[in-house]
Amino acid sequence: MPTLRDLDPGDRGTVTGYVADDPPGRLLEMGLLPGTLVEVVRRAPLGDPIDLKIRGFHLSIRKHEAAAILVERVPAS
Amino acid sequence: MPVSVTTVPQRIALAGNPNVGKTTLFNLLTGLRQKVANYPGVTVERKSGRLAGDGPATGAEVVDLPGTYSLNPKSLDERVAYDVLVGRMPGEPVPDVVVCVVDATNLERNLYLVTQILDLGLPVVVALNMMDAAEAAGLEVDADGLADRLGVPVVPIVARDGRGLEALRQALAEVPAPPDRPGWTLMPAVAEVVDRLAAQLTDEVPDLPPRRARFEALGALTSDPLLAPWKERAPGFHAAVLQARAALEERKVPYRQAEMMGRYGWLGPLVQSVVTRHKDPSEATLSDRIDAVLTHKVAGPILFGGVLLLIFQAVFSWATPAMDAIEAGVVLLGQGVRAVMPDGWLEDLLVEGAITGVGNVLVFLPQILLLFFFLGLMEDTGYMARTAFIMDRLMRRMGLSGASVVPLLSSYACAIPGIMAARTLANERDRLITIMVAPLMSCSARLPVYTLFIAAFIPSGALFGVLGYQGLAMVALYVLGTVMAFVAAWVLKTFVFKGDASMFVMELPPYRLPRLRQVFWRMIDRAKAFVVRAGKIIFGLSIVLWFMASFPQADPDPLLEARREQAEATFTARLDSIAAAEGLSAAEVITRGPMEAVQAADAERQAVLDAVAAEEAGRQIRQSLIGRIGRAIEPVMRPLGFDWKISAGILSAFAAREVIVSTLATLYSVGEDDGEPVMLREALKADRYPDGRPVYTPLVAVSLLVFFVFALQCMSTLAIARRETNTWKWPAVMWLYMFALAYGFSLLVYQGGQALGWG
Ligand SMILES: Nc1nc2c(ncn2[C@@H]2O[C@H](COP(=O)(O)OP(=O)(O)OP(=O)(O)O)[C@@H](O)[C@H]2O)c(=O)[nH]1
Ligand SMILES: [Mg+2]
Numbered sequence: 109m110p111t112l113r114d115l116d117p118g119d120r121g122t123v124t125g126y127v128a129d130d131p132p133g134r135l136l137e138m139g140l141l142p143g144t145l146v147e148v149v150r151r152a153p154l155g156d157p158i159d160l161k162i163r164g165f166h167l168s169i170r171k172h173e174a175a176a177i178l179v180e181r182v183p184a185s
Numbered sequence: 186m187p188v189s190v191t192t193v194p195q196r197i198a199l200a201g202n203p204n205v206g207k208t209t210l211f212n213l214l215t216g217l218r219q220k221v222a223n224y225p226g227v228t229v230e231r232k233s234g235r236l237a238g239d240g241p242a243t244g245a246e247v248v249d250l251p252g253t254y255s256l257n258p259k260s261l262d263e264r265v266a267y268d269v270l271v272g273r274m275p276g277e278p279v280p281d282v283v284v285c286v287v288d289a290t291n292l293e294r295n296l297y298l299v300t301q302i303l304d305l306g307l308p309v310v311v312a313l314n315m316m317d318a319a320e321a322a323g324l325e326v327d328a329d330g331l332a333d334r335l336g337v338p339v340v341p342i343v344a345r346d347g348r349g350l351e352a353l354r355q356a357l358a359e360v361p362a363p364p365d366r367p368g369w370t371l372m373p374a375v376a377e378v379v380d381r382l383a384a385q386l387t388d389e390v391p392d393l394p395p396r397r398a399r400f401e402a403l404g405a406l407t408s409d410p411l412l413a414p415w416k417e418r419a420p421g422f423h424a425a426v427l428q429a430r431a432a433l434e435e436r437k438v439p440y441r442q443a444e445m446m447g448r449y450g451w452l453g454p455l456v457q458s459v460v461t462r463h464k465d466p467s468e469a470t471l472s473d474r475i476d477a478v479l480t481h482k483v484a485g486p487i488l489f490g491g492v493l494l495l496i497f498q499a500v501f502s503w504a505t506p507a508m509d510a511i512e513a514g515v516v517l518l519g520q521g522v523r524a525v526m527p528d529g530w531l532e533d534l535l536v537e538g539a540i541t542g543v544g545n546v547l548v549f550l551p552q553i554l555l556l557f558f559f560l561g562l563m564e565d566t567g568y569m570a571r572t573a574f575i576m577d578r579l580m581r582r583m584g585l586s587g588a589s590v591v592p593l594l595s596s597y598a599c600a601i602p603g604i605m606a607a608r609t610l611a612n613e614r615d616r617l618i619t620i621m622v623a624p625l626m627s628c629s630a631r632l633p634v635y636t637l638f639i640a641a642f643i644p645s646g647a648l649f650g651v652l653g654y655q656g657l658a659m660v661a662l663y664v665l666g667t668v669m670a671f672v673a674a675w676v677l678k679t680f681v682f683k684g685d686a687s688m689f690v691m692e693l694p695p696y697r698l699p700r701l702r703q704v705f706w707r708m709i710d711r712a713k714a715f716v717v718r719a720g721k722i723i724f725g726l727s728i729v730l731w732f733m734a735s736f737p738q739a740d741p742d743p744l745l746e747a748r749r750e751q752a753e754a755t756f757t758a759r760l761d762s763i764a765a766a767e768g769l770s771a772a773e774v775i776t777r778g779p780m781e782a783v784q785a786a787d788a789e790r791q792a793v794l795d796a797v798a799a800e801e802a803g804r805q806i807r808q809s810l811i812g813r814i815g816r817a818i819e820p821v822m823r824p825l826g827f828d829w830k831i832s833a834g835i836l837s838a839f840a841a842r843e844v845i846v847s848t849l850a851t852l853y854s855v856g857e858d859d860g861e862p863v864m865l866r867e868a869l870k871a872d873r874y875p876d877g878r879p880v881y882t883p884l885v886a887v888s889l890l891v892f893f894v895f896a897l898q899c900m901s902t903l904a905i906a907r908r909e910t911n912t913w914k915w916p917a918v919m920w921l922y923m924f925a926l927a928y929g930f931s932l933l934v935y936q937g938g939q940a941l942g943w944g
Binding site for chain 2: 129130131132133134135136137138139141142147149150151152153154155156157159163164165166167168169170173
């Protein structure tokens with residue numbers, strides 16, 4: 109299963125779970141929960157961090173954290 | 186909760202996620218002008234004011250809190266909000282009512298915190314803010330439906346223009362009933378454990394209401410920092426929590442995620458039922474399209490560099506006309522005072538001390554205002570948060586984080602808010618490093634020094650006809666400080682603060698049109714602060730300095746006296762010989778003698794008298810207290826190319842940098858025989874050593890500038906660093922390493938330059 113890190117800018121996915129048992133609590137509080145639709149909007153000019161769109165707002169996190177979140181790709185409609 | 190239903194609130198707290206408009210609303214409610222800007226983490230400490238207007242609750246204390254995403258604080262600013270809301274702020278009772286400010290365009294995440302505050306059991310009024318933005322985004326929010334579902338009053342408002350304020354005031358006229366517990370539920374396996382732990386906690390701490398005990402039990406179960414304080418207060422509970430955790434882990438229950446899943450699980454359908462979308466949410470907004478350019482892989486960094494270059498160039502060149510006008514005004518004022526006041530030491534004190542000292546610093550006000558104007562634009566549009574996004578990777582290499590960018594950029598204005606802003610950094614190591622290097626960013630108090638010496642000693646030509654050398658020199662100084670901040674951060678990360686890697690989780694707010702009125706007021710406030718500072722500190726210091734420069738008075742030098750008498754004697758002799766030649770009496774020669782010869786003789790006399798007076802003034806200032814001090818430390822500063830006056834200036838600038846400008850102005854003014862207020866720039870250029878060499882060569886100027894880039898000459902910075910780190914150790918280290926850098930690099934510049942034959 110891919111992680112959020114594997115998505116390219118423009119891709120969308122649904123969170124399915126976490127790689128480790130103890131994902132960063134702050135990300136969960138921000139709403140990155142199983143079932144949530146995430147869009148990777150872009151990467152920062154130096155490749156890291158990435159800009160996500162979730163629940164109607166933009167959240168920027170590092171690839172390192174993105175790699176902790178399992179996603180299922182949502183085919184472009 | 187022992188709160189009767191009809192009391193008037195005495196204490197109202199504003200809580201909510203970062204950047205939702207809490208401070209905008211606070212300013213509206215209290216009539217104050219606290220800082221508002223479009224990035225998360227503007228407010229980092231509790232601010233308090235009184236409810237304005239007329240209504241039952243008028244005069245109640247209103248407390249603005251830092252933004253927080255949850256009641257599980259991750260950084261110091263969030264901790265402040267948490268402490269106030271749960272009543273752990275020492276000496277502060279819990280608020281009577283909490284106004285939960287929520288962003289209507291982003292309800293789900295905003296309501297997460299609201300459900301936590303509802304769990305606490307405090308009376309709540311929800312202020313549904315940014316209704317204008319919601320409308321623009323095609324969102325229709327059913328406020329009454331939301332009030333129904335949450336069980337608390339919900340008032341739609343637009344804090345930016347005051348819509349809905351009256352309704353909110355009415356909702357605050359009396360304390361609403363404490364809300365019922367919101368209907369979200371934990372997964373059964375965890376709920377059961379929390380109930381058990383809550384019961385145990387109530388046993389151990391009987392004065393805790395049951396609902397509150399449940400809140401604390403859930404927090405302690407899922408968060409280490411929230412568990413820690415119970416170790417002393419309720420050791421049995423503490424042990425039970427650890428046991429419960431082990432048991433849940435054994436059974437593979439994801440208890441740490443239970444709270445988020447429970448709350449969001451309840452909020453999802455709730456928000457669905459009260460929000461109607463009239464636009465496709467996946468459509469790119471204007472803000473998204475702006476971002477496509479400003480954070481573009483290639484264009485983004487170039488634009489960022491361009492913006493900074495533009496700011497520094499503009500600060501240097503656009504301010505010139507206004508600065509010239511102020512400078513001329515100061516000179517005129519000095520001459521005016523000279524004209525109307527009787528001669529004497531009081532007149533000297535006023536003109537040479539106060540007017541010259543304060544005036545020469547006030548000259549730089551236009552530059553400082555321009556700097557604040559541009560930084561204000563960056564903050565208000567939302568660009569500031571993007572700079573963090575763009576810079577994070579680079580900053581991480583240096584031992585910082587993207588989240589350090591906002592504190593560091595703020596430090597270009599002043600290190601004090603910069604150091605405070607570091608509270609938003611969740612990682613303690615990142616926060617300490619950011620604090621330690623923030624004073625290396627050139628703050629606005631260095632501007633007067635930079636400008637004075639650049640204007641005097643850097644040629645005014647332009648590279649390729651557009652990039653002025655002086656502007657470039659200015660940029661170079663800012664770059665020097667910034668690069669050194671990065672280097673220092675890297676050294677600190679590598680050798681001093683070892684610690685775990687940090688996270689970077691930052692919300693990127695939508696771009697908003699800057700509110701010029703806001704930027705304007707911030708400039709006015711800044712101008713006031715600057716003038717008051719000039720008026721108080723610099724005025725006082727200038728007077729002290731004038732005394733130190735004027736006393737003790739030097740004994741008359743017999744040699745100079747002799748020269749003066751000699752000049753008078755020569756003059757009389759010349760007149761006598763002219764009289765003899767013309768056959769006139771000594772008295773007649775002045776009125777009837779040959780004009781040319783008499784005038785020549787007089788001019789000769791005057792020249793000698795002037796030279797003697799200048800030498801006496803110079804002698805006086807060398808003999809004065811400040812002269813003695815300056816000469817005492819001159820040997821230490823000599824290797825950097827500094828004479829005793831510069832040395833005295835640097836010494837006086839240790840409390841505040843810009844003081845060197847007024848010190849030099851006073852020194853040169855007292856040192857002038859006629860005591861006119863001097864054009865400091867000209868006086869610097871004209872100053873000579875006794876052997877005729879100029880005191881300031883361009884090399885000396887560069888050495889001095891480098892010294893000011895690095896040296897930490899600011900008491901307030903040390904004081905705030907002490908407060909934010911809770912020890913004198915770090916401020917002391919900060920001062921020492923920056924002084925070492927200043928001395929070392931100035932030495933290198935001056936000695937190296939001399940070795941290369943540059944002056
Ligand atoms: N469109 C719109 N913008 C608003 C409204 N209220 C506030 N803003 C803007 O939102 C941004 C954040 O406002 P602040 O008042 O600083 O927010 P805050 O909640 O105090 O932020 P922190 O102190 O960082 O937690 C600013 O750019 C405001 O101008 C509103 O009703 N509508
Ligand atoms: Mg605020």
